[in-house]
Amino acid sequence: MAEAQRIELSETSRERLEGLSKTMLGLRGLIDWTEEPGRVYKVEGPAEEPQQ
Amino acid sequence: MTALEAAAALRQKKVSSAELTLSALAQIEKHNGRLNAFLTVTAEAALEAARAADADFAAGLDRGPLQGIPIAHKDLLLTQGVRTTGGSKVFANYVPAQDGTVVRKLKEAGSVMVGKTLLHEHAYGITCNNPHYGPVRNPWDTERIPGGSSGGSAAALVAGMCLLATGTDTGGSIRVPASYCGVTGMKPTYGRVSKHGVLPLGFSLDHVGPMARTVRDTAAMLQAMAGFDERDQTTVDRPVPQYLPAEGEVSLAGLKIGLPQNFFFEKLDPQVDNAVHFLAYTAQDLGAELVEVRLPDGHQLNVVSQVLLLAEAAAVHEPYLRKQRAAYGADVAALLDMGRLIPATDYLQADRLRKRMLGVFLNVLKEVDCLLVPATPFAAPLIGQTEVEVAGSLEDTRLATTKYTRAFSALGLPVLSMPAGFTKAGLPVGCQIVGRPWEEDLLFKVGAGLEDRTGLWKRTPASL
Numbered sequence: 001m002a003e004a005q006r007i008e009l010s011e012t013s014r015e016r017l018e019g020l021s022k023t024m025l026g027l028r029g030l031i032d033w034t035e036e037p038g039r040v041y042k043v044e045g046p047a048e049e050p051q052q
Numbered sequence: 053m054t055a056l057e058a059a060a061a062l063r064q065k066k067v068s069s070a071e072l073t074l075s076a077l078a079q080i081e082k083h084n085g086r087l088n089a090f091l092t093v094t095a096e097a098a099l100e101a102a103r104a105a106d107a108d109f110a111a112g113l114d115r116g117p118l119q120g121i122p123i124a125h126k127d128l129l130l131t132q133g134v135r136t137t138g139g140s141k142v143f144a145n146y147v148p149a150q151d152g153t154v155v156r157k158l159k160e161a162g163s164v165m166v167g168k169t170l171l172h173e174h175a176y177g178i179t180c181n182n183p184h185y186g187p188v189r190n191p192w193d194t195e196r197i198p199g200g201s202s203g204g205s206a207a208a209l210v211a212g213m214c215l216l217a218t219g220t221d222t223g224g225s226i227r228v229p230a231s232y233c234g235v236t237g238m239k240p241t242y243g244r245v246s247k248h249g250v251l252p253l254g255f256s257l258d259h260v261g262p263m264a265r266t267v268r269d270t271a272a273m274l275q276a277m278a279g280f281d282e283r284d285q286t287t288v289d290r291p292v293p294q295y296l297p298a299e300g301e302v303s304l305a306g307l308k309i310g311l312p313q314n315f316f317f318e319k320l321d322p323q324v325d326n327a328v329h330f331l332a333y334t335a336q337d338l339g340a341e342l343v344e345v346r347l348p349d350g351h352q353l354n355v356v357s358q359v360l361l362l363a364e365a366a367a368v369h370e371p372y373l374r375k376q377r378a379a380y381g382a383d384v385a386a387l388l389d390m391g392r393l394i395p396a397t398d399y400l401q402a403d404r405l406r407k408r409m410l411g412v413f414l415n416v417l418k419e420v421d422c423l424l425v426p427a428t429p430f431a432a433p434l435i436g437q438t439e440v441e442v443a444g445s446l447e448d449t450r451l452a453t454t455k456y457t458r459a460f461s462a463l464g465l466p467v468l469s470m471p472a473g474f475t476k477a478g479l480p481v482g483c484q485i486v487g488r489p490w491e492e493d494l495l496f497k498v499g500a501g502l503e504d505r506t507g508l509w510k511r512t513p514a515s516l
Contacts, residue, residue: 007389017390020362023355024398027405030352040404 055215055269059117062109069109069120069164072215073102076122076166079212083516087189089198089207091127093167094134098122101164108162117272119162124214126205127168128175129155129260130249138251139171139201141184141379142372152249153281154218154260161276166214169204175220175253176365176384177201178228178453179435183381187435190232192479192513196432199229199453205263206233211516216273217263222254223361224427224457226261227469227484231427234471234480234511236270236499237263241489242464243288245274246281254364256403257357257461266509267470267499271295274492293493302501305339309498310420315350316456319443320429321481327473328426328483331502335424338501343420348412354455356409357462359394359402366391410463414488422498423486426456427469431479460486468495471508480511 002009009017053061061067077095084090105120130136130148132155137143151159159165170188172180180188180203188203190196191210198207202219206229209217219226221239230237238261245260252258262273275296280289311317311332317325336342366373366388373380373388380388417423429442429452439446440453460467465486472483487495503509 001393005392007392009389009393010386013386013390017393020355020359021395021398023352024359024401027352027356028401030408031401031404032408035404040407041400 053215054266055121055264056117056272058121058215059119062120069102069105070099072120073098073122073164073166076212076214080166083211083213086194087191087207087211088186089169089188089204089211089213090124090167091137091139091170091185091204092134094165098164098166105162105164115160115162116276118158118216118276121163121216122166122214123158123163123216123218124167124169124205124208125155125165125218126171126202126220128171128220128251129218130251131155131165131168134168136168136251138175139173139182139185142376143251144184148249150249153246153283154277155249158218158276163216169202169208169217171204172201173381173384174369175201175222175225175251176387178224178450180204181435189435190432191516192234193432195434196479197232197435199232199428199432201225202237202263203229206230206235209233209235209263209265210513215264216269219261219263220250221259221261221461222257223357223461224454226263227427227457227467227482228453230263230469231482232432232480234482234508235263235265236267236468236470236509237261238270238274238492238495239460239467239469240274240278240492241466243286244466244490244492245277246279246284246287248281248283252368254361255368256364257361259461267468267496267503268296270468271297271496290490295493295496297497297500302497302504303339304335304498304501307340307422307498308343308420309335309340310343310345310416310423312347312423312425313344314346316347316425319445320426321431321442321475323475324426324429324431324472324481327481328424331472331483331506332424334502334505335498338505340498345416345420345423347416348409350455350459353409353459353462356402356405357458359398360406360462362387362391363394363399366394406462413463413465417488421487421494425484425486426472427482427484428453428457429455431475431477431481456484460484465489466492466495468499470499470503473508474511
């Protein structure tokens with residue numbers, strides 16, 4: 001992907017991205033997959049309060 | 053002198069706005085060469101506005117406690133006819149035709165703008181070591197960073213170059229400089245203050261907030277800034293309560309303050325740990341009950357916050373980065389490149405996880421009224437220092453600095469950052485008081501009680 005976008009990452013940036021990616025993979029275990037997708041990704045109105 | 057003390061003196065005719073403004077401008081003249089807190093000084097316009105404020109007082113027109121008070125705006129906020137750089141080369145010559153909403157509201161409240169403060173380039177970082185305009189220096193030790201990205205605002209307050217200042221906060225940009233410079237700042241609830249007319253970084257994470265020397269000044273300033281704005285779709289139309297705590301000793305009786313048993317007091321300078329616990333016992337002395345709580349994993353929440361910011365900042369800067377890459381400093385360009393490589397699925401799942409983690413935090417905040425945690429794990433690092441030793445291990449300065457602040461930007465919860473104490477070397481360290489959405493008033497009450505008892509804000513650097 002970096003090559004396709006012609007992005008040259010430093011070693012530090014590459015390692016940090018890999019770390020984030022691995023953690024995000026693990027965090028998927030916390031997601032409630034039974035949630036209604038339409039509810040999760042709904043377009044929020046302007047006057048909505050943070051979800052309680 | 054605090055802003056509210058100045059406001060009282062103005063009404064008692066002990067001082068004029070012109071005199072306050074001249075004093076601020078004199079401090080800028082005296083210290084800005086060394087601190088580099090201001091990028092633009094608007095002396096002539098400031099004196100004109102001050103004289104107008106004095107004329108209003110003389111005519112019996114009183115717009116409230118900010119009238120005639122010198123204020124500085126972070127150079128991320130659009131100011132009519134005054135260039136707004138975002139601390140960048142990309143916007144080096146941008147002169148907005150209009151004020152942003154917050155600048156306009158503060159102007160309508162009668163405050164007197166003395167200039168624009170320097171920041172980390174594009175507000176994307178915590179050092180304020182700006183590649184285009186030079187480093188902002190910490191007034192407590194000019195070899196150290198002031199924190200960022202609102203570092204110019206914090207340094208200006210300490211040096212008496214203004215009595216109030218605006219800041220913005222996407223991952224800690226109000227709270228980190230408040231901690232490193234020993235001032236107070238409020239990151240309000242997401243949606244409480246308009247972002248219209250503020251150069252964006254992370255659209256679901258950006259907040260605009262007040263900064264000042266004291267909690268009460270910060271409260272008075274938020275009063276003028278808060279409220280629904282039809283030009284910012286993320287603001288919420290709900291009443292703005294009275295923020296300024298009552299005069300006299302504040303009782304915290306009946307309040308429960310949560311002290312997290314995980315993450316926030318792990319791997320930090322023991323001097324910071326001691327300072328924050330000293331404040332906790334002070335709160336207990338004022339009547340509050342201290343309650344041990346457990347919070348969601350801070351490391352996980354920080355990863356979620358980083359994914360959101362990396363992707364959003366890359367999306368915001370995409371058109372500029374493509375055309376003007378050479379105009380970006382190396383650290384910001386590297387972060388934007390990383391952001392372009394965050395998978396869309398990771399971004400969407402991070403947003404989903406954020407909402408889930410907010411639910412857990414809100415459940416904890418049903419058991420306690422607020423949380424008390426450190427703002428930063430250590431005092432201000434040296435300019436150019438890339439790693440910091442914390443509890444025996446080396447950590448990246450930038451990531452370690454924001455590890456206690458980042459999550460609350462992603463969650464949108466209100467946070468008051470205020471001085472907690474000083475290290476043996478005489479450097480300030482700060483704490484965060486975190487509350488339920490829309491309960492900034494409660495945080496100001498707790499903060500005012502602690503501030504009245506400790507008087508920490510009164511200390512100033514010997515060099516000033």
